[in-house]
Each structure stands twice: as C-alpha cells, then as structure tokens.
Amino acid sequence: MTQSPRAVLWGQIAEHASRHDRGVSVASVCAVAVASEGVSGAWVTAASGQTPDVIMYVTDPVAEQLAELQLTLGEGPGQDAQASAAPVLVADLEAGEPSRRWPAFTPGARQVGVGAVFAFPLTIGAIRAGEMGLYRDSPGPLTPKQFGECLILADAATVFLLDDAGGSVTRGYNGVNGRALDLWPPDLARHRAQIDQATGMLTVQLGVTAGEAYVRLRAYAYARDQRLADVARDIVARRLRLEPDPAPDGEP
Amino acid sequence: MDSQLLSDTFVDLADTMVADFDIIDFLHMLTDRSVRLLAASAAGVVLADPRGELRIAAASSEAAELIELFQIQNDQGPCLDCFRTGQPVTAADLSGPGQPWPEFAAAAVQAGFRTVEALPMRLRGQVIGALNLFRTESALFEPADLRVGQALADVATIGLLQERNLRRSETIAEQLQAALNSRIIIEQAKGKLAERYDLAMDQAFTLLRDHARETNQRLTETARNLVDDTSADFPLKPGK
Numbered sequence: 001m002t003q004s005p006r007a008v009l010w011g012q013i014a015e016h017a018s019r020h021d022r023g024v025s026v027a028s029v030c031a032v033a034v035a036s037e038g039v040s041g042a043w044v045t046a047a048s049g050q051t052p053d054v055i056m057y058v059t060d061p062v063a064e065q066l067a068e069l070q071l072t073l074g075e076g077p078g079q080d081a082q083a084s085a086a087p088v089l090v091a092d093l094e095a096g097e098p099s100r101r102w103p104a105f106t107p108g109a110r111q112v113g114v115g116a117v118f119a120f121p122l123t124i125g126a127i128r129a130g131e132m133g134l135y136r137d138s139p140g141p142l143t144p145k146q147f148g149e150c151l152i153l154a155d156a157a158t159v160f161l162l163d164d165a166g167g168s169v170t171r172g173y174n175g176v177n178g179r180a181l182d183l184w185p186p187d188l189a190r191h192r193a194q195i196d197q198a199t200g201m202l203t204v205q206l207g208v209t210a211g212e213a214y215v216r217l218r219a220y221a222y223a224r225d226q227r228l229a230d231v232a233r234d235i236v237a238r239r240l241r242l243e244p245d246p247a248p249d250g251e252p
Numbered sequence: 253m254d255s256q257l258l259s260d261t262f263v264d265l266a267d268t269m270v271a272d273f274d275i276i277d278f279l280h281m282l283t284d285r286s287v288r289l290l291a292a293s294a295a296g297v298v299l300a301d302p303r304g305e306l307r308i309a310a311a312s313s314e315a316a317e318l319i320e321l322f323q324i325q326n327d328q329g330p331c332l333d334c335f336r337t338g339q340p341v342t343a344a345d346l347s348g349p350g351q352p353w354p355e356f357a358a359a360a361v362q363a364g365f366r367t368v369e370a371l372p373m374r375l376r377g378q379v380i381g382a383l384n385l386f387r388t389e390s391a392l393f394e395p396a397d398l399r400v401g402q403a404l405a406d407v408a409t410i411g412l413l414q415e416r417n418l419r420r421s422e423t424i425a426e427q428l429q430a431a432l433n434s435r436i437i438i439e440q441a442k443g444k445l446a447e448r449y450d451l452a453m454d455q456a457f458t459l460l461r462d463h464a465r466e467t468n469q470r471l472t473e474t475a476r477n478l479v480d481d482t483s484a485d486f487p488l489k490p491g492k
Contacts, residue, residue, distance in 0.1 A: 004304065006303065006304075009322035018416020085429075085430055085434075086264050086426045086427065086429045086430035087425075087429055088426065089426060119432075123433055124436060125433060125436030125437040125438075125439065126436075126437045126440055126441075126479035127476070128439075145303065147302050147425055148303050148304055151301075151302055151429070152303050155303075165308070172431060175292035190436075192307065192308075192436070192439070193317070193439050196439035196440045196443065197439050197442055197446070199440050199443060200439065200440040200441060200442060200444035200446070200447070200479065201444065201446060201447035202443075202447075203440075203443075203444050203447075203479070204444055204448050205447060206449040209482060210440055210479050236443070236453070
C-alpha cells in the first residue's frame with residue numbers, strides 16, 4: 001500500500017530534522033518545500049496579534065528580502081492570504097494583475113529576480129498563526145500535486161508555530177520515532193469536526209485563546225500517548241474536561 | 253414536490269449569491285432544502301480538498317455527517333464513486349444481499365439509511381464535490397426529484413465558485429480552501445457555545461445561525477468574532 005502524501009511529507013520533515021540534529025520546526029518545513037515542490041526558496045512569518053508579524057525562518061537571502069518587503073510595505077500576497085484565509089498564488093509577477101494588486105511589493109520582488117510567489121495562510125479556522133511564503137525565480141504555476149503538498153506543509157508549519165508560541169510539551173518531540181506522525185495524520189483531516197469542536201470547548205474550560213486551546217489539546221494527547229481524535233471525541237462527549245494550568249509558582 | 257418551496261429555494265439560493273454570501277450557511281440551506289424538497293431523510297455535501305481527501309462541508313443531521321465520514325475514512329461508498337467518476341451513483345436496498353460496498357452498506361443501515369443517491373458537483377469538467385441524499389426507506393428517488401437535486405447541486409457549485417471576488421481571478425483551489433476554513437471556524441464556535449451553555453452541537457449551530465441572521469452578519473464572521481472574543485461577557489445567549 002502506498003503512503004499518503006501527508007505521511008511522505010511528514011517523513012521528509014522528520015528526516016531533515018534528524019539529519020540536522022534538531023527537533024522538527026518550520027526550518028525543516030521550508031527545506032522540504034524547496035527540495036520537493038519545485039520552488040527556489042521559502043519563508044515563514046508568525047502573526048503576533050497587535051504587533052507586526054515576525055520572520056521565523058528564511059531559506060535564503062531572496063526569501064528574506066521578500067518577507068521583509070511585505071512587512072515593510074504592509075502589502076503583498078502574504079497579507080492577502082492571511083486576510084482571506086486562503087492561499088494566494090501568483091504564477092507570474094510580470095503579468096498585469098500583481099502590479100495593480102500590490103503596486104509597491106511587485107516591482108520590489110521583480111527587482112530581486114523573483115518570477116512567482118505562492119503565499120499560504122497558516123490558519124486553523126479562527127486561529128491565525130502566520131504565513132508560509134514560497135518563491136520561484138522563474139514564472140509558472142504550481143502543479144495541482146505541488147499545491148496539495150504545499151497545503152500539507154503549511155499545516156505542519158502551523159502546528160510548529162503554535163507549539164513554539166505555547167511552549168508546549170510537544171515541543172521536545174521529534175519525528176524520528178514517529179511521534180510527530182501520530183499527532184497529525186490522518187486524524188486531523190478525518191476527525192476534523194470533533195477536533196475543532198473540542199478546541200472551541202477548551203477555550204471556555206481553560207479560559208484561553210483558540211490557539212492555546214488547540215496546543216493544550218495536542219499536548220494532552222501527546223503526554224498520555226493517545227490519539228488526538230480520541231481525546232477530542234471524549235471532550236465533545238463530555239467524558240473528559242481539562243483543567244486550567246495552576247499558577248506558575250504553585251500558589252493557588 | 254412542493255413547487256412553492258422549490259421556487260422559493262431557487263430565489264433564496266440566488267439571493268444568497270447576490271447579497272452577503274456565506275458559503276457554509278449556503279451549503280446548509282442546500283442540505284435542508286434538499287431534504288424538504290426531494291423527500292430525503294438527510295443530505296450532506298462533501299468537497300474535494302487538494303490535500304488529496306474529501307471533506308464534509310455540511311450535513312443536515314448528525315447521522316448524515318457520520319455516514320459521510322465513514323465513507324471518507326473507509327475510502328468506500330457511493331459518494332466517493334460519484335466524486336471519482338463525476339456521475340450520479342445510486343445505492344438502493346442497502347439491507348439486501350450482494351452489496352457493491354459491503355462495509356458502507358452495513359454502516360448506512362446501522363445509521364438508519366436504506367437508500368443513498370450521490371449527485372456530482374461539477375464545473376467545466378472538474379468535479380469539486382458531491383451532494384448526497386439519504387433515505388431511511390428502501391425506495392429509489394423519483395427521476396424528477398433527481399433532476400431537481402442535480403439542478404440544486406449545479407447552482408450550489410456555481411455559487412460556491414463565484415463566492416470570492418472573481419476580479420482577483422482566484423482559482424477554484426484557492427476558493428475551496430477558504431470554504432473549508434470557514435467550516436473549521438464554525439465548528440470551533442459551536443464548541444465554544446456548546447460548552448458555555450451546555451448545548452448539543454446542533455443546538456449550538458442553530459443559536460449561531462440565528463444570531464448571525466438577527467444581526468445581519470455572515471455566519472463565518474459571527475463565528476470568527478465569537479471565537480476571537482476572549483471577554484467573559486458572552487456576546488451571544490440562547491433563547492430569550
């Protein structure tokens with residue numbers, strides 16, 4: 001039986017992380033995008049609420065320039081992707097539409113030799129974690145297969161950003177022993193609704209944002225070696241409640 | 253068939269497409285009206301996710317949601333065949349012998365369904381999903397009803413794909429991602445409401461939808477505001 005695209009990509013992320021002797025992170029996601037999806041470079045920025053987004057990782061100087069251009073100018077495919085919660089695919093920066101849509105970003109990007117930009121929102125419903133940007137030095141669209149795989153990579157980057165921001169116990173995991181794989185596919189796609197409902201329930205139980213609730217849900221499953229879908233099902237069935245964190249110094 | 257309801261449905265679907273359009277609200281209307289118009293017991297809509305899976309976008313009941321999920325998880329059933337071939341697929345007499353999808357048939361019967369009709373959602377040769385009709389009795393849908401069902405599916409497909417701003421020439425793939433994300437936002441909001449007021453998930457959805465209509469907001473925006481709101485004062489309360 002052939003592996004699902006998700007399993008293959010997670011395997012590549014884990015393999016890259018272990019080769020560089022570190023835990024899985026957005027750095028590995030960007031590296032896999034460049035190695036597997038026919039793009040020249042990649043970047044990930046994290047949304048930080050009121051303050052401007054933060055650049056978390058770039059694969060090369062051009063990627064860094066593109067990420068900085070967007071943040072400096074306040075316009076670009078990345079901003080639009082985050083606003084619409086949908087990918088923004090710019091197969092040809094020389095075409096007329098990009099210049100009209102982003103009059104400052106487009107010439108800046110062309111100046112550093114970029115032909116195509118693909119921006120993916122790092123989003124789980126109402127949770128906004130940031131943006132994954134990809135560029136190619138030549139124009140041309142992503143193939144449907146590449147597009148689907150980039151969505152899977154964006155899913156991975158979303159989880160890593162949330163885990164990092166939450167200081168989660170899952171932070172120490174790495175994919176080498178397969179734990180990362182357990183926490184993600186195929187549960188997420190196939191038990192989607194209950195995981196999302198449980199996330200919403202936890203915002204009330206724990207008094208936290210949706211992003212934190214999602215991290216706590218994953219951390220609970222990870223710590224107990226349970227499937228995310230099973231934990232979510234128990235929460236939705238009201239067989240399980242999570243308790244708010246005790247105060248950090250142990251005081252009540 | 254209730255011809256008044258039929259004409260109202262097309263007017264409502266067209267209305268939704270002109271005014272403030274919310275894709276999940278729209279697909280829920282589609283499943284609700286399909287049930288009432290076509291003598292179905294339940295209905296569901298599945299959409300293609302470019303990640304290589306089908307995803308449930310709307311279902312008229314928990315039982316319909318479960319049986320859609322069963323097909324996706326087990327990679328078997330009339331809705332999957334419909335999606336793959338782009339052709340309508342009929343599953344009749346599910347409790348009888350010689351089932352083409354034996355595991356699906358058993359699960360459907362257990363969920364209370366004996367007949368399933370899957371209608372493709374197609375645009376310009378691309379299949380983007382399927383509208384699935386379920387019946388508790390073992391009786392085929394009337395051909396006239398199926399023609400109306402296919403027309404509803406076609407209108408929904410056009411509505412789905414024109415939802416977003418077309419002058420930005422977004423591709424179908426980009427638009428579908430926004431629709432799938434809307435569904436996630438609504439599930440998160442349902443969970444929050446269900447926990448806050450001790451409601452079942454379908455009650456939470458009704459509360460959310462009624463609030464959106466009363467305040468003239470899009471369903472997804474209402475849901476997003478609710479999930480984003482971290483104040484203790486809940487913006488939404490069940491029945492007065």
